Amino acid sequence: MTTIAPEKVEVGKSLLGESVPRKEDRRLTQGQGVFVDDIKRHGMGYLHFVRSPYAHAHITSIDVSKAEEIKGVYGTLTGEEVASLTDPFFQIASEPGGRIKDFSLAVGKVRFVGEPIVAVVAETRELARDASELVEVEYEPLDALVDARHALETDAPVLHDDAGGNLMWEGVYEWGDLDQAFAEADQVIKIDELHFHRFNSTPLECGGALVEYNRGTGQWTIHTNNQFPGFAAIMMGPAMRCGLDKLRFVTQDIGGGFGNKITSHPQLVTCCLLSRKLNRPIQWTEWRTDFHMSMSHGNERWFRDTEVAVKDDGTLLGFRTKALDDAGAWLRYEPLGGVIWAQVTPGMYRWRHIRVDFTQVATNKAPVSPNRGYSRMQHLWFTERVIDIVARELGLDPVDVRKRNYIRTEDMPYETPNGCIYDSGDYARMLDIALDLIGWDSMGEKRRDAESRGKRLGVGIGSTLDSGTNNFGQSRMINPELQFSGNNEVATVKLDIFGEIVVTLGTTPQGQGHETTASQVVAEILNCSLDDVHVRAGHDSYWNSHAGFSGTYASQFAVTGLSAVKGATEMLREEIKKLASVIFGGVPVEALELAEGGVRIKDNPEAFLPFMACGAIINANNAGLPEDLGVTLNCRYVYRPPFEVPDIERKFGNLTLTYAAQIHVAVVEVDPETGYYDIVDYAAVDDCGKRINPQIVEGQVMGATAQAIGAVMHETFEYDEDGNLLTPNFYDYHVPHALDMPPLHTGAIESPSPFTPLGTKGMGEGGGAGIHAVCAAIQDATGKIVTDSHNPYHRVWELMR
């Protein structure tokens, strides 16, 4: 493993940019983390779901009586009860998808294998599972729709009669002048079909919750690993006919999320209803098979009838394509995937004329939801595929085509054809670093060496833009009636009675080290030690301040979360000075500075007031302080990024604030006899602007890379023609293990964002680059065009036949 890091610029000693050890690690390395399944309550009941064995069927009857008769079974909940106790979930979609009625348990019909139909609660996990077997459900099976490409055919089975068909959402995106681009083109490259497959990040901890109902106050406390409680709340409150103050979300340690833990609101509603009905805490922990069958698959997408306008020298003018997106059975976060990709419309390239006809349909498969790189990954894989296919058709070097078309560092900030502003970056330099890391100059020799061993060597490049800090106004392109726009995050920083600096965040970290990086920002501003700063672990919507978009998702903490921390800490710093100014008898605040855990007079450091004294004075010894002091030492700051509402008609505007970039290069050796291949070398170069903790950044780069390698080589949610999931566990769904990991070289440059308070960019989702890098390497090795994002050995073998 080698690492290339940017040269450090020493500007005094700063904690920002230091790889300080993580505060979280001490508890996590001792098994003292608190994950949701670790939480227990007296008299709690374990919940198990009865799930559909059919992909598509009418439910003709449900009988829970035999299950309820068992001693130790506390009770059940059926879809019928849910339909009477709740309203359907609010739909993001406009017509026709907006008409579907989605409840927390199936009502009248099942639409995918594994869909929850009845919840059974019992004294033990085992008993709940046993009793579920006794629930009798009668079905009338219907034909299943598995392949999204047939969804709009007249004889296709229809999932949602309310929607009048399987079309959930469609929209046309067109920018520039396509006619002119194709008229100017020397060549038009046509690509019939490219397919991005269905998989997700399979966090090692499955979904879960411990839900308590307070009968006296009518409030639910939801201990959960949901990673976006703000979203869960706006889904659950209206459905459950209660205000959001009745829903208290609490998280501490979360065993990975990657977007896959955003849409657990249906299960949480079921837990809430049962905790009220049975008057006891409800414990729900998903089994791995449950997770694979029912949670948050990534969007499967086809790109059809693609045409690319190019000049003979490889200059890209524009493209048009028809994107077909498979939403699965329900729209749980969709159809937002229908617009999120537009954050990175041109990828890294300067083409100006682009048209995408986007169609999203329902199928009898698990609902899709955000997965690391949500919707951009699919689109960026497509644009990268286009680059390599164009290079092959024109007989050009993929490196040259990229460099000819990259948005250049001198073009930054760069406005894309659809109005997004790429804040900073230097893609060509990143590519050079990546190529150096894999020994590009000696590749000819390596190819010959591989050939001498009967292998074919291939090199492939992949890139992604990790667009972060969403402008939620983009949702209006999906549904003009939505009243969302902008973004926000909040932090509080207070100085407590004994001088403790206590930080609360609105975020829900799942391994990103927020306690550590937030401490770095606070300690830097207050000029104190990291040990003086106490960041509350996790999220609590009662006690932590939080904002409408609070959560941990979509590569934004380094911008939204840390900017909120910075704002609150600067407020606290000024309040401390204001208080000290009074205590020191009117010394002007300009004459004061914070140092060594206190505040002092710059010219007279002996005049020193420790934080402990400041906290004690305000909280417990405040007689005689001026009435208009205006100091609480409890500071809350809401960071709001600078966004405008996008132009909905033109589908034009800045959709995200920052654009971190990744360039990966993979070197593969393919065995032409069998299609087996090894990744023999690999480089990942990342640019996420100013890095607060480079080790944490590098850790995310590595993890995203591993997920990409898993996705392209092994991981797929494959269904048979009847809609049975063929990969419902870790036997059939192979995630990379220790022996699967190739050699890895990482590199980084820093192009600070001019738009964010700390120069940071959100990051963490850049793994998609690796999926393409391997696809391109296989294409290079085999000489055959790769049209799928999933390339297990047998597919490579078929490719070469």
Added chain:
Amino acid sequence: MNVAVTVNGTVYERDVEARKLLIHFLRDDIDLTGSHIGCDTGNCGACSVILDGTLVKSCMVLAVQANGSKVETVEGLADGEQLTALQQAFTDHHALQCGYCTPGMLMSATSLLRSNPSPSDEEIRKALQGNICRCTGYWNIFEAVKSVAR
């Protein structure tokens, strides 16, 4: 059935169902929640513990099979506040992110280093192949284990 299992030096006597898995005994019956569950097929290794000196996945062992045995879990690694060299190395090398696989990883690596204090890179990888991590890509875990190998 009555079982007596010594876990991290303490004897726990409980009445358990014959079908109860050792991991559920550890987590639910004696409240040692450091060992985790990440799958239901024995693939992920988050529940790895050391049973009478042998590394096992505690979801593949019944609690009754552990009757009379000695079990070591992640909670027993540190000596009071003093982390083991391996635990410290996991921090130093950023070998964990969400921390969910970490207890199992630590037990597998601890078991390896006991039987083979100087493992090669390949031996480290083989020893950890039964433990899935979705956050780190393993590279930093290899580095951490290597750093405490003699």
